[in-house]
Amino acid sequence: xxxxxxxxxxxxxxxxxxxxxxxxxxxxxxxxxxxxxxxxxxxxxxxxxxxxxxxxxxxxxxxxxxxxxxxxxxxxxxxxxxxxxxxxxxxxxxxxxxxxxxxxxxxxxxxxxxxxxxxxxxxxxxxxxxxxxxxxxxxxxxxxxxxxxxxxxxxxxxxxxxxxxxxxxxxxxxxxxxxxxxxxxxxxxxxxxxxxxxxxxxxxxxxxxxxxxxxxxxxxxxxxxxxxxxxxxxxxxxxxxxxxxxxxxxxxxxxxxxxxxxxxxxxxxxxxxxxxxxxxxxxxxxxxxxxxxxxxxxxxxxxxxxxxxxxxxxxxxxxxxxxxxxxxxxxxxxxxxxxxxxxxxxxxxxxxxxxxxxxxxxxxxxxxxxxxxxxxxxxxxxxxxxxxxxxxxxxxxxxxxxxxxxxxxxxxxxxxxxxxxxxxxxxxx
Amino acid sequence: xxxxxxxxxxxxxxxxxxxxxxxxxxxxxxxxxxxxxxxxxxxxxxxxxxxxxxxxxxxxxxxxxxxxxxxxxxxxxxxxxxxxxxxxxxxxxxxxxxxxxxxxxxxxxxxxxxxxxxxxxxxxxxxxxxxxxxxxxxxxxxxxxxxxxxxxxxxxxxxxxxxxxxxxxxxxxxxxxxxxxxxxxx
Numbered sequence: 001x002x003x004x005x006x007x008x009x010x011x012x013x014x015x016x017x018x019x020x021x022x023x024x025x026x027x028x029x030x031x032x033x034x035x036x037x038x039x040x041x042x043x044x045x046x047x048x049x050x051x052x053x054x055x056x057x058x059x060x061x062x063x064x065x066x067x068x069x070x071x072x073x074x075x076x077x078x079x080x081x082x083x084x085x086x087x088x089x090x091x092x093x094x095x096x097x098x099x100x101x102x103x104x105x106x107x108x109x110x111x112x113x114x115x116x117x118x119x120x121x122x123x124x125x126x127x128x129x130x131x132x133x134x135x136x137x138x139x140x141x142x143x144x145x146x147x148x149x150x151x152x153x154x155x156x157x158x159x160x161x162x163x164x165x166x167x168x169x170x171x172x173x174x175x176x177x178x179x180x181x182x183x184x185x186x187x188x189x190x191x192x193x194x195x196x197x198x199x200x201x202x203x204x205x206x207x208x209x210x211x212x213x214x215x216x217x218x219x220x221x222x223x224x225x226x227x228x229x230x231x232x233x234x235x236x237x238x239x240x241x242x243x244x245x246x247x248x249x250x251x252x253x254x255x256x257x258x259x260x261x262x263x264x265x266x267x268x269x270x271x272x273x274x275x276x277x278x279x280x281x282x283x284x285x286x287x288x289x290x291x292x293x294x295x296x297x298x299x300x301x302x303x304x305x306x307x308x309x310x311x312x313x314x315x316x317x318x319x320x321x322x323x324x325x326x327x328x329x330x331x332x333x334x335x336x337x338x339x340x341x342x343x344x345x346x347x348x349x350x351x352x353x354x355x356x357x358x359x360x361x362x363x364x365x366x367x368x369x370x371x372x373x374x375x376x377x378x379x380x381x382x383x384x385x386x387x388x389x390x391x392x393x394x395x396x397x398x399x400x401x402x403x404x405x406x407x408x409x410x411x412x413x414x415x416x417x418x419x420x421x422x423x424x425x426x427x428x429x
Numbered sequence: 430x431x432x433x434x435x436x437x438x439x440x441x442x443x444x445x446x447x448x449x450x451x452x453x454x455x456x457x458x459x460x461x462x463x464x465x466x467x468x469x470x471x472x473x474x475x476x477x478x479x480x481x482x483x484x485x486x487x488x489x490x491x492x493x494x495x496x497x498x499x500x501x502x503x504x505x506x507x508x509x510x511x512x513x514x515x516x517x518x519x520x521x522x523x524x525x526x527x528x529x530x531x532x533x534x535x536x537x538x539x540x541x542x543x544x545x546x547x548x549x550x551x552x553x554x555x556x557x558x559x560x561x562x563x564x565x566x567x568x569x570x571x572x573x574x575x576x577x578x579x580x581x582x583x584x585x586x587x588x589x590x591x592x593x594x595x596x597x598x599x600x601x602x603x604x605x606x607x608x609x610x611x612x613x614x615x
Contacts, residue, residue, distance in 0.1 A: 289509065289553035296533070296547050303535050303544060307521030319521025321534060338466060338498045340491060343518040407489055426520065429493035 003162065004029065004042040004053045005079035006060060008068040013038055013179060019187050021063050022175055023194035028055040030198060031163050033176040033260075037111065039080060043163040044072065050092050057090060073098050077158040081109045081128075098156035103129030110153050116146055128154040171202035172264035174216075181220040181257025188258060189249065193242055195263040200238040208268040209234035213241065215248065218260035227252060232297035233290070234269040244298065297323070313385045314395070315425070316344060340408070340428040348423035353411065364399055364411055369424060374409075378402040398425075462556050462582040464495065465502025478556065478582040483573045488587045496558050496584060497525075504529035508555035511548050515541035515562025538562040542572065549575035549583060560586040 011017065017034050025032050029042035029052055044052050049072035060068040070090045071082025078098035082091035085105050093101045102109070105128050107120055120143075125131050131139075132154040139151045152159065173195040182188055192215070203210055211234045217225045229244050293304050302323035312318045351369055355362035363379045380400040387395025398412040408428040414421060461477030463470050470476045478484050478499075486492050500510035504527050511531040512519070515538060524532065531548070535541040541562035548554055549572065557576070563585060564572050576583040 285509075285551070285553035288551045289548075292547050292551035292553065293531070296544055299547075300535060300540050300544065303533050303540070305532055305534055306526050307524050309522050315520065315522055321521065324531070338494060340494045341497055342520045342523050343493060344520045346517045426518070427489075429489055429491060 002043075002045050002049070002074050003072070003076050003079040004044045004049055004056060005071045005073075005076065005083040006040040006042070006053075006056055006068055007038055007071075007080075007083040008060065008065045009038060010067055011038065011060075011065050017177075018063065019190050021059070022191060024059045024063070025056055026173060026175065026194045026198050028052060028059065030172070030202075031174045033162055033178065035162075035178040039083070041076070041079075041162055045163070049073075050090070053090055053092070073101070075156045075158045076160050076162050077110065077153045078102055078156050081105055085109045099132060102154065102156055103127065103132065107131060107150075107154075110150055112150050113146065116143065116150060119143065119147075170265040170268060171199045171206070171210075172262060173198040174260060174262035174264075176218065176260035178259075181259050183257045185249065188261065189246070191261060192245055192263060193238075195261065196238050196241050196245065199263055199265060200236050200241065203236035203265065203268070206268075208270060209236045210241070210265045210268050212266040214262075214264050214266050215245065216260075216262040216264070217254055217258050218262075219254060220256040220259055223256075225252075225254060228266065231294075232302075233294045235294070240294070240298075293324075314387055316347065342410070342426055343429055344426040345424065348412070348425045350421050351411070351424045353413075353422035361397070362413075364401060364422065367409075367411065367422065367424070375404040376401045377404055462499070462503060464499040465505070466495065466498060469495065478584060480555070480580050480582050481577040483569065483576060483583045483585060486584055486586050492586055493560070496560075496586065500530050500556060500558065501525065501527055503556045506555075509553055510556040511554050511558070513541050513545050513548075513557065513559045513562065515560055518561065535562075542568055545572055545583070546575045549579040549581050552579040552581075554579065554581045556582050556584070558584045558586065563587050 022032055022034065025042065031043035033041040035041055042052060042056055053070040053072045057068055057070050069083045069086065071079040071086065072091070073079040073082060073093035074095065075098045078093050078101055081102050082093055106126060107117060107128060110128060112120070120131065131151055134151065136148065136151065139147050175191050175195065212228060212230045215227045215229060219225060227248055229248050231240060231244060235241065296304060304324045305321040306324045308320045308322050309318050351367045353364045353367040356365050361382055364376055366373050366375045378401065382397035382399060384394035385396050385398065394415055396412045396414055398410060401409050401411055403409060410425045410427065412423050412425055460480045461475045462480060463477035486496065500512060503510040509529040509531065511533060513533045513535065515535060517534055519532065533544050535544050541559065542564055545557060545559050549557055572583060
């Protein structure tokens with residue numbers, strides 16, 4: 001069965017339809033459409049229509065709508081007639097029997113316009129079956145386009161655009177409103193939250209984690225706006241995806257009211273777990289660390305990094321910082337030795353340096369950093385390095401200097417052909 | 430400190446506080462994160478950095494070297510450590526990439542503090558070093574609380590200053606002038 005139609009004469013329509021009722025219905029039906037004339041549709045494709053209808057009726061009853069009726073059929077028109085015209089609370093139309101089911105009902109079950117209904121009554125056509133038995137050409141000539149559409153519905157040939165998009169292999173959920181457009185961001189977020197719950201539950205059941213999701217807004221001006229949401233690490237957690245959705249919604253401005261929202265998974269990965277030693281203290285806390293790193297990456301970008309070093313002669317160009325991944329294996333250093341570490345300024349800083357001659361070069365004897373002069377008691381160098389260029393013999397002359405206060409600093413000067421400035425590159429600590 | 434000085438200091442403490450209970454040799458009040466440097470662990474209270482507490486380390490004088498070695502020592506013991514490089518001064522070419530050692534390079538001081546809080550609260554780290562992003566005022570309280578919740582030892586190193594203060598641990602920071610000799614041209 002393809003469609004479940006719920007109808008109740010007492011529940012509010014349009015903008016007053018309870019959003020939490022829609023959210024509760026989404027727990028059972030993957031796609032829900034709130035239609036006109038007190039109708040609510042559920043997509044039963046791939047599901048047991050009768051069971052789905054029972055669940056939806058129970059949800060409606062929990063919200064106080066005990067008078068709700070449900071119809072289940074292959075076509076929307078048959079499901080609608082079953083829900084609105086039958087005295088039984090749940091009617092399931094047999095497979096392939098939609099036209100025969102509709103036939104005995106009066107024409108008003110198809111909701112024709114008053115003019116068309118009067119015209120058909122005048123012609124002596126009172127039931128759907130009688131209308132369906134007529135010739136298409138005759139209907140078109142006598143009753144026009146509207147008559148043809150009514151005739152098609154009488155034959156259970158329903159072309160209404162309900163859940164017509166092809167079923168995707170990846171989880172998705174959607175909500176549509178036919179009669180009104182949603183403008184309240186809080187209600188929109190509430191509905192998206194329920195969509196995310198459905199999608200994430202499906203992911204967990206399938207043993208998958210989503211890497212990317214798409215949020216599709218169907219707008220009142222008959223356009224669609226798609227916003228792709230990516231997580232730094234694959235996840236099936238509703239909380240994480242909702243946080244990303246909230247951040248995305250803060251940046252989105254929609255030109256018109258929202259008539260429908262779809263949340264669909266665009267790409268997934270398997271849910272493989274990390275293998276490890278239960279007696280390893282680090283293994284027990286690995287998921288918590290992974291979550292913290294994911295949160296950090298979502299908030300600040302790729303800040304948890306590891307260096308990828310090349311053989312470039314200039315130290316500040318030697319390192320490329322790559323995002324750390326959990327799957328990259330790295331050696332464990334079992335015997336760390338204690339040694340002063342070189343700390344580099346993000347970019348070399350120009351300083352004023354006083355020098356004195358020593359053999360064939362100049363050595364720094366003091367330098368100005370900020371507003372303070374620092375005397376240098378020892379200067380080892382020059383260590384000349386190339387810059388990967390062939391225009392001069394060397395690019396920089398480095399000096400390892402010890403200040404009067406004991407701090408070791410790294411100064412350099414460009415080659416004479418390039419610049420005569422002195423730079424402070426870093427220090428040892 | 431020399432042995433006679435320690436003995437005289439102990440005698441003075443016992444005289445001033447006759448009811449005080451010595452911590453060493455008895456049950457420890459907090460678990461510690463050992464630095465792995467024997468001489469330093471003997472000097473530090475309880476043999477290392479206290480878990481769930483904030484320790485502040487003045488920059489220079491070998492602070493970075495000692496704390497880097499501590500991070501590796503923690504990893505060698507099967508735990509995790511993290512280094513938050515608040516002023517982006519870590520030289521990648523000399524960074525010893527280790528499996529349990531996480532390096533974070535945030536964009537600003539505030540981002541560094543947030544990263545520290547996030548990692549501390551996860552409870553998966555035994556040691557977190559916050560370099561170049563000193564917490565101030567209520568930020569200190571917040572980070573200390575996060576360290577207590579996560580059970581990690583939090584060390585804060587100040588930014589590189591133009592002053593010439595030595596590190597708080599004199600034995601690790603001293604650089605003898607005679608150790609550096611200018612290279613002789615051959």
